Amino acid sequence: xxxxxxxxxxxxxxxxxxxxxxxxxxxxxxxxxxxxxxxxxxxxxxxxxxxxxxxxxxxxxxxxxxxxxxxxxxxxxxxxxxxxxxxxxxxxxxxxxxxxxxxxxxxxxxxxxxxxxxxxxxxxxxxxxxxxxxxxxxxxxxxxxxxxxxxxxxxxxxxxxxxxxxxxxxxxxxxxxxxxxxxxxxxxxxxxxxxxxxxxxxxxxxxxxxxxxxxxxxxxxxxxxxxxxxxxxxxxxxxxxxxxxxxxxxxxxxxxxxxxxxxxxxxxxxxxxxxxxxxxxxxxxxxxxxxxxxxxxxxxxxxxxxxxxxxxxxxxxxxxxxxxxxxxxxxxxxxxxxxxxxxxxxxxxxxxxxxxxxxxxxxxxxxxxxxxxxxxxxxxxxxxxxxxxxxxxxxxxxxxxxxxxxxxxxxxxxxxxxxxxxxxxxxxxxxxx
Amino acid sequence: xxxxxxxxxxxxxxxxxxxxxxxxxxxxxxxxxxxxxxxxxxxxxxxxxxxxxxxxxxxxxxxxxxxxxxxxxxxxxxxxxxxxxxxxxxxxxxxxxxxxxxxxxxxxxxxxxxxxxxxxxxxxxxxxxxxxxxxxxxxxxxxxxxxxxxxxxxxxxxxxxxxxxxxxxxxxxxxxxxxxxxxxxxxxxxxxxxxxxxxxxxxxxxxxxxxxxxxxxxxxxxxxxxxxxxxxxxxxxxxxxxxxxxxxxxxxxxxxxxxxxxxxxxxxxxxxxxxxxxxxxxxxxxxxxxxxxxxxxxxxxxxxxxxxxxxxxxxxxxxxxxxxxxxxxxxxxxxxxxxxxxxxxxxxxxxxxxxxxxxxxxxxxxxxxxxxxxxxxxxxxxxxxxxxxxxxxxxxxxxxxxxxxxxxxxxxxxxxxxxxxxxxxxxxxxxxx
Numbered sequence: 001x002x003x004x005x006x007x008x009x010x011x012x013x014x015x016x017x018x019x020x021x022x023x024x025x026x027x028x029x030x031x032x033x034x035x036x037x038x039x040x041x042x043x044x045x046x047x048x049x050x051x052x053x054x055x056x057x058x059x060x061x062x063x064x065x066x067x068x069x070x071x072x073x074x075x076x077x078x079x080x081x082x083x084x085x086x087x088x089x090x091x092x093x094x095x096x097x098x099x100x101x102x103x104x105x106x107x108x109x110x111x112x113x114x115x116x117x118x119x120x121x122x123x124x125x126x127x128x129x130x131x132x133x134x135x136x137x138x139x140x141x142x143x144x145x146x147x148x149x150x151x152x153x154x155x156x157x158x159x160x161x162x163x164x165x166x167x168x169x170x171x172x173x174x175x176x177x178x179x180x181x182x183x184x185x186x187x188x189x190x191x192x193x194x195x196x197x198x199x200x201x202x203x204x205x206x207x208x209x210x211x212x213x214x215x216x217x218x219x220x221x222x223x224x225x226x227x228x229x230x231x232x233x234x235x236x237x238x239x240x241x242x243x244x245x246x247x248x249x250x251x252x253x254x255x256x257x258x259x260x261x262x263x264x265x266x267x268x269x270x271x272x273x274x275x276x277x278x279x280x281x282x283x284x285x286x287x288x289x290x291x292x293x294x295x296x297x298x299x300x301x302x303x304x305x306x307x308x309x310x311x312x313x314x315x316x317x318x319x320x321x322x323x324x325x326x327x328x329x330x331x332x333x334x335x336x337x338x339x340x341x342x343x344x345x346x347x348x349x350x351x352x353x354x355x356x357x358x359x360x361x362x363x364x365x366x367x368x369x370x371x372x373x374x375x376x377x378x379x380x381x382x383x384x385x386x387x388x389x390x391x392x393x394x395x396x397x398x399x400x401x402x403x404x405x406x407x408x409x410x411x412x413x414x415x416x417x418x419x420x421x422x423x424x425x426x427x428x429x430x431x432x433x
Numbered sequence: 434x435x436x437x438x439x440x441x442x443x444x445x446x447x448x449x450x451x452x453x454x455x456x457x458x459x460x461x462x463x464x465x466x467x468x469x470x471x472x473x474x475x476x477x478x479x480x481x482x483x484x485x486x487x488x489x490x491x492x493x494x495x496x497x498x499x500x501x502x503x504x505x506x507x508x509x510x511x512x513x514x515x516x517x518x519x520x521x522x523x524x525x526x527x528x529x530x531x532x533x534x535x536x537x538x539x540x541x542x543x544x545x546x547x548x549x550x551x552x553x554x555x556x557x558x559x560x561x562x563x564x565x566x567x568x569x570x571x572x573x574x575x576x577x578x579x580x581x582x583x584x585x586x587x588x589x590x591x592x593x594x595x596x597x598x599x600x601x602x603x604x605x606x607x608x609x610x611x612x613x614x615x616x617x618x619x620x621x622x623x624x625x626x627x628x629x630x631x632x633x634x635x636x637x638x639x640x641x642x643x644x645x646x647x648x649x650x651x652x653x654x655x656x657x658x659x660x661x662x663x664x665x666x667x668x669x670x671x672x673x674x675x676x677x678x679x680x681x682x683x684x685x686x687x688x689x690x691x692x693x694x695x696x697x698x699x700x701x702x703x704x705x706x707x708x709x710x711x712x713x714x715x716x717x718x719x720x721x722x723x724x725x726x727x728x729x730x731x732x733x734x735x736x737x738x739x740x741x742x743x744x745x746x747x748x749x750x751x752x753x754x755x756x757x758x759x760x761x762x763x764x765x766x767x768x769x770x771x772x773x774x775x776x777x778x779x780x781x782x783x784x785x786x787x788x789x790x791x792x793x794x795x796x797x798x799x800x801x802x803x804x805x806x807x808x809x810x811x812x813x814x815x816x817x818x819x820x821x822x823x824x825x826x827x828x829x830x831x832x833x834x835x836x837x838x839x840x841x842x843x844x845x846x847x848x849x850x851x852x853x854x855x856x857x858x859x860x861x862x863x864x865x866x
Contacts, residue, residue: 003442005506009435072436073518074809083508085581103536105809107848146516170851174805181839271626372607375579376507376538415540415848418603425606 001084005246007077012068018236019272019344020230021059024279024351027230027320027343031305038307038315045215045223047222049120053231055324067116070148074111078103078239080246085374087394087408094397095252096390097272097411099243102377104107106171108412109266110226111233117224118145118153124166126360127220128152132182132207133384134161135334136168137412139227143175153177156184156210157352159202161334167416189213189311204338212313227263228308228317228342239409244273247407254285256393260385260411261289261298261356262335264342270409272344275353287354288393289345290385292364293431295328297321297341298349298356306340313407319346329430331361332420333381357389360431364388365424368414380412381420438679440510445501447807452705452777454492455662457712457784460663460776463625468838471740471748478656482553486664490757494667496549503548503581504671504799511536511672513679518807520562520827527830528685529823531843532676532703535810539604541845543574546668550657551578553670560653563584565615565640566699567594568767568815570845571659578607586610589617589643592635592766600849604643611612622646622744626719636760637771645746658698661741661750661775669702672842677706680697680840685753685858687718688837689826693818693844694722694731695768696787697775703842705777707788720787721826722778723818725797726864728761730754730774731782731789739773752779762863764794765853797821798857799848813845814853 012330020027032038043051053061063071083096101109121129129146132155133139139155143391146153155177162169162181172179180186182202183193189209193200200206215223215300226232247254257274267289277283287297297320306321308314321340328337341349348354370391371377379387390408397404414421423429453460465471476484486494496504516529522562523593534542554562562579564586566572572588579586590609595602595614605612613619614633622642633639648656659665680687690707692700700722710716722731730753738756741747754773755761761770774782781787801817802808803824812820823841830837846853856862 001502004508006439006441008439009437069434075437075512075514077841081508104803105811111809125659144806146808157436167848167851168856170855170858171811174811174851174854176806316821369607372538373577373609376544376581376612378538378604378607407508410498413848415600415846416851418607421607422599422603 002082002250004082005080007242007245009072011245012071012076013063013238013241014068015060015062015075016234017055017273017276018059018061018234019268021057021089022172022279023347025347027347030315030317041216042315043280045119045123045212045224045229048127049124050117050195050231053234054229055181057350064119064218067119070115074105075103076116076238077242080243083375086371087296089370090391090394090398091372092394092398092410093401093403094394095405096394096408098408099239101239101266101411102413103411106141107415108141108380109135109239110138110239111271112146112269113226114141114145116235118142118149118151121222122149122151124224126151129222130154130211131215131222131224131226132156132204132211133298134158134337136161136165136416137335140168140171142224142226143172143177143286146177154214155226156182156206156207158182158204158276162386165416182210184210186210187213188344188355203310208309209311209313227265228340230344232265233268233272233342233344236265237272238388239269240271241261243270243407252405254407255408256286258288258386258389258406259409260336261341261345262290262340262382262384263338263346266409267398268342268345268413273347278353288389289349289354289356290389291356291358292331292333292336292385293360294359295322295337296358297339299358303350308340317341332417333385335382336385348416359385360429362424362429365421365429367391378414379410379419380414386411435515435683436517437515438513438682440675440678442505444678445504445509446671446674447501448493448495449667450674450706450709451489451492451494451667452701454490454609455709455712458478458780460780462749463750466745466749470623471746474649475748476481477717480553480557480559480655482557483550483664486667487662492791496550497759500549505785507538508536509671510675513676513779516808519804522803522807523590523824523827523831525676525827525831526834526836527827528836528838529827529841532672534672534699534842534844535846539574539577540848541570541574541813542669542672542702543571544578545671546659546665546698547574547578551575551582554655555582555584559655560583561587561659562655563587563644563647564657564659565589565637565644567591567637567770569594569849569852570768573604575657575659576605576610579610580608587647588612589615589640591637591640615643617643619643620646636743641742642744642746660698661773662726663777665698665734666701666705666777669698670705673706675702676703677841682802685838687840689719689721689839691721691819691839692842693769693815694724695815696771697778699842699844701775701778703778708781711786721822722782722787722789723822724789724791725764725769725818726791726793727754727764728770729791730772732791736779736783739771739821750776751784752776761763763833766818768815769818769852792818792821795857795862796865798854798862800824809846812843813847814850817845821845826831
């Protein structure tokens with residue numbers, strides 16, 4: 001019987017896998033909107049290494065020794081676990097595996113990109129990184145990474161989340177970063193928004209603008225983003241590469257692979273090395289991206305050029321989008337409320353390699369509870385989306401009798417999101433759509 | 434360079450180690466107080482298997498196959514990690530290792546005893562287990578274990594904690610148990626207390642009485658305790674046995690071993706298999722039990738017969754105690770506020786095998802923050818006590834130049850205790866004593 005498959009520290013991948021090298025069609029380049037030069041702004045705001053990786057075409061990019069060591073210090077490789085109890089409960093012939101990215105000290109996959117981003121910043125003499133955070137997972141990871149690398153970190157957290165989730169602020173304080181409720185008095189953008197409406201609840205768009213403004217106006221400050229961009233997807237591929245080794249040990253070929261998708265980073269990280277095989281004709285694995293029905297970017301959005309933020313501060317990216325002024329209902333899966341999607345994930349969805357699916361919030365929490373009751377671990381609201389699809393696929397197998405191997409990326413735990421579960425039990429949870 | 438030492442699932446121990454077989458002097462038996470028969474009550478309240486194990490003298494007791502499988506399903510063995518970054522930060526020649534009991538789905542070592550207790554109850558036809566919980570770690574673990582075994586679970590949570598820690602209630606709901614703020618209207622004891630004082634804040638003593646009353650008055654209900662008793666210590670020895678294997682792989686002989694101590698269960702679990710060697714004259718490892726200065730049971734208590742609860746409901750146990758009416762100040766380490774101590778841990782302390790030490794709350798949180806900033810993982814308030822002593826020992830090595838190997842049991846994570854850290858940063862934290 002298989003319970004978990006652990007790799008030793010020295011099996012942390014030595015290279016990141018760059019999906020840009022193997023795309024079936026070229027990725028449309030970012031472009032400026034009429035009369036503006038957002039690309040120049042981007043070049044000022046990001047580290048040189050981040051920008052280089054953003055457009056790199058090498059298939060494999062060496063992970064710097066120091067980054068790889070920090071991956072190991074922080075517990076990588078993460079375990080792959082067979083969900084025996086869940087299979088038993090569902091009475092399915094399917095085999096279910098999940099990759100435990102929740103085992104990171106910050107509780108999600110986000111540290112995989114936070115560490116290299118902080119490392120490259122430090123190497124380039126950057127004194128401080130700024131970023132925004134919605135649900136808080138990315139802000140938490142970047143806070144720890146900056147602290148490990150010895151640079152400062154400033155996080156702009158959407159004010160409504162800042163007030164609703166004091167524990168996110170607490171954990172970022174433990175990691176010694178500065179956290180501000182956005183809109184704040186720190187920046188021109190923030191002050192302007194507050195002047196118009198002192199009670200503004202904040203938005204990811206405003207928070208991005210505040211964090212970027214600091215980077216644009218201070219030479220020693222750079223801006224850091226936790227999803228969507230190509231170099232973030234690149235960093236996350238340590239997940240999928242470990243997963244390949246672990247599935248080989250388990251002697252399994254995945255029939256279905258599942259991840260939730262907000263900006264796309266945990267999906268990219270876990271699935272890209274496998275999608276490569278499919279593009280090359282060496283696999284017929286089915287890849288499923290799961291998003292909330294409240295923010296159906298891939299299932300109902302359009303594939304077009306749009307801004308990455310709500311203010312039109314970033315260049316235009318070719319991606320699935322609900323429009324940069326789309327405001328998703330306030331579902332608990334704050335990490336899946338983004339209006340756009342990683343351009344690479346968007347392209348692979350457009351080309352038919354990734355199958356998008358949207359699910360309702362209450363069904364996701366129900367699936368999350370089923371998972372916790374059988375496998376013990378309480379999933380993050382975002383992760384419950386992947387679980388819902390996994391359970392659905394396993395139940396299909398029960399009907400058809402197929403013994404499929406289903407592999408899910410368990411992107412994070414829900415220890416700081418238990419209020420969402422409380423609202424489920426209290427019956428106050430809405431499906432939002 | 435060593436980062437972590439993982440064992441495979443089939444290296445989960447096949448037996449529990451029973452310290453009772455190797456004590457340097459016999460353990461004084463529990464006794465009744467004058468005119469009462471608490472031992473008879475105990476026999477009614479607990480499962481047969483629990484009582485048998487409580488007095489068993491075999492050195493090793495086979496772990497039932499089903500229990501061992503559930504240990505594996507829930508992720509055991511737990512990793513042993515080298516704290517390289519902390520060593521580097523402290524600039525110490527000491528080597529620091531920590532055993533990650535926080536990697537359990539419920540976030541602490543408590544599941545190690547919750548699973549067998551639920552298993553034996555199920556096997557004996559028990560329909561429901563009752564228990565009390567203070568900080569919430571034990572109630573959480575027993576809730577999950579009962580759910581895994583298919584029996585009901587009722588948790589009496591001290592009212593003041595119940596109101597302060599809604600997330601503990603939420604997670605126990607996820608695991609499908611019934612949680613009541615104690616004093617409750619469910620029991621005679623609870624109703625009586627409420628009649629006298631409707632605003633009674635609750636106490637562990639009252640909660641124990643409520644949980645035991647249910648077991649004494651309903652044949653199909655048994656009572657379960659998460660620390661102090663011999664059979665709980667027994668179950669926890671999976672930790673220390675795994676640790677032995679892991680230290681052999683690392684080619685390390687521990688010079689100092691450290692655990693925090695409330696009722697004694699994580700200390701017993703991690704240290705007993707090593708204390709055996711010392712009693713047999715095969716080791717000169719130093720064993721340190723760390724407790725809060727606010728509840729200095731081992732350092733300032735007396736070694737005498739006392740009740741396990743504040744109401745005199747349990748038999749009298751020979752142990753270090755601050756008196757059964759002692760009420761510890763409200764420190765954040767709720768799991769270390771118990772007036773007594775495991776009789777076995779008490780005896781081994783009395784006999785000089787375990788060296789007790791008390792530490793102040795603020796120093797512990799400071800140590801916890803240092804740990805989190807270097808190793809990533811945020812420790813539970815209880816665990817910060819072990820960390821404080823570990824850092825102190827490592828700094829002593831820096832002074833003397835000794836290259837000691839220090840091994841600490843990392844009993845749990847602090848994801849549900851972040852408010853304690855907030856009060857540290859806000860400067861509102863007291864040392865309590």
